[in-house]
Amino acid sequence: MTSQRPARTPRLVPFLFTGAIIGFAIGGYFGVRGGPMGGYSVASSLGYFGAFGIFIGGLLGAIVYLIADRRPR
Template sequence: MSSVPNHTPESASHDSSRQENMTIRRAPNLLAFLITGAILGAVAGFLFGLLGPSSLYYTRGSIVGFFLVIGLIVGAGLGSVVSLIIDRISLKRRRDVTAQVDDVHDSGDRPGS
């Protein structure tokens, strides 16, 4: 008899945890900025068209609709520009970390099974 531990080649070749380098940063949600800018622009355009001067050639409804659409487009554009500026700022504040990754799919022992 020998005192060599009983390791199978299969268990020796599978290392279930490893170290990986990762980058952590907070990125803004572009869609949220786009929608918020569009809503604020539409409200501003609606108010500008409603409270602005009247015209002999156009009805109040067409003036409001025109400024509402223009405000919506400009607001969405400004919202996306703000999002891109904040994204550039978040690139400067990123951190590099080392994480330990555990592979839970290698083992046959699954909790709850």
């Protein structure tokens, strides 16, 4: 009798977390690189662009998770 391991499925949280961290890093870079503009300080720009990056990165992480979860086993 042979025993087979069940197919491993990806976990959602690491995909979301990784996407959010990468998104914050990219958004923060653009926020700091631009300098103060439009009456916003560098810290405000970092916060706004970082938050936007977290949202977009988490969304992209979720899409990658769905693609990884749908692949044939």
